[in-house]
Amino acid sequence: MSLWIKLKNNFKNIINEIPEFNIIFQKYANYEYNLLLYSYIGYPIELLIDELIKIKFNIQNLNKKELIWNKNVPYFENQYFFEIDLNNPNIPNDYSFLTEMILFIIKNKPVTGNKHLIILKNIDKLDEYAFAFRIILEKFYNNVYFICTTHKISKIESPIKSRFSLIRLRLFTNEEIKLIFNKYLNSEQVICNNRNIIFCIFLSQVKINEPHLITTEFCNFNYPLIQNFLETKYDLYDIRQLSYKLSQYNLSIMDITNDFIKIYKNNNMKLIELIKIAANVDYILTISNKGREPIYIENLLCQILI
Numbered sequence: 001m002s003l004w005i006k007l008k009n010n011f012k013n014i015i016n017e018i019p020e021f022n023i024i025f026q027k028y029a030n031y032e033y034n035l036l037l038y039s040y041i042g043y044p045i046e047l048l049i050d051e052l053i054k055i056k057f058n059i060q061n062l063n064k065k066e067l068i069w070n071k072n073v074p075y076f077e078n079q080y081f082f083e084i085d086l087n088n089p090n091i092p093n094d095y096s097f098l099t100e101m102i103l104f105i106i107k108n109k110p111v112t113g114n115k116h117l118i119i120l121k122n123i124d125k126l127d128e129y130a131f132a133f134r135i136i137l138e139k140f141y142n143n144v145y146f147i148c149t150t151h152k153i154s155k156i157e158s159p160i161k162s163r164f165s166l167i168r169l170r171l172f173t174n175e176e177i178k179l180i181f182n183k184y185l186n187s188e189q190v191i192c193n194n195r196n197i198i199f200c201i202f203l204s205q206v207k208i209n210e211p212h213l214i215t216t217e218f219c220n221f222n223y224p225l226i227q228n229f230l231e232t233k234y235d236l237y238d239i240r241q242l243s244y245k246l247s248q249y250n251l252s253i254m255d256i257t258n259d260f261i262k263i264y265k266n267n268n269m270k271l272i273e274l275i276k277i278a279a280n281v282d283y284i285l286t287i288s289n290k291g292r293e294p295i296y297i298e299n300l301l302c303q304i305l306i
Helices: 003-016 019-028 045-057 097-106 123-139 174-185 197-209 216-220 226-230 236-248 253-263 268-286 293-305
Strands: 035-038 065-069 073-077 082-085 116-121 144-150 165-168
Touching (some): 003 019, 019 165, 035 045, 123 144, 174 197, 226 253
Antiparallel strands (some): 073 082
């Protein structure tokens, strides 16, 4: 049995042992209003939602089947809820389908309860379609309620957030992760100073299956090969190639900066310079057009390395 399956099977017990998470169960299990769960990447929000659903509908096992709506929109459903993940790469980038799909759902009578339940993951993806979603929230609150998730709460507009109960889910502490591994996963945790339990489980599973892959760089860097790159005789062309690789791995300016902080941790002057450069580049990137990440990553690398 994989470590992830063990975590999933034991997640309710894990949550019950942590008072602040257990309160969420007690307060929101039978809640029939909109919930927005948000956290940093690394908290298994989907497992928490599964346990909330089990309590809400008094079921032991949660089964759902994948279907396709309108020939191109994958989603999950059962008699209790519909689930749409906007981060699914198979979903069209044009989210205008969402309004039509939700209206189609709520025009039919719910199988269970008085309202439809729709789980909508990664709602920060909506962007320009947020206004249409807001209209649905305002107009059909008697017909449907939502459990939504995001890892980017700052991207959600205030009019949307005001129609939800916001629940912040902190990451597990290092001590809690160690306890989970020892008590529930029956496995040795890979030494990794990281509060992202999903990443810790991934590393530990890789160590079980392919132990030769686990190195210090693999465990501690967002891009493990970056230290090897610094030891080569690189030029501007090499930096440009590296910047494209980093953008393809979907690494942010912050991710790259964190790697350099670990490399230059004993050089205070370099760290101060590094943070100033990264903050400036990241700010310019946020006010620039989308799709320009490789250019600004290259800019960051050039200022740091040349």
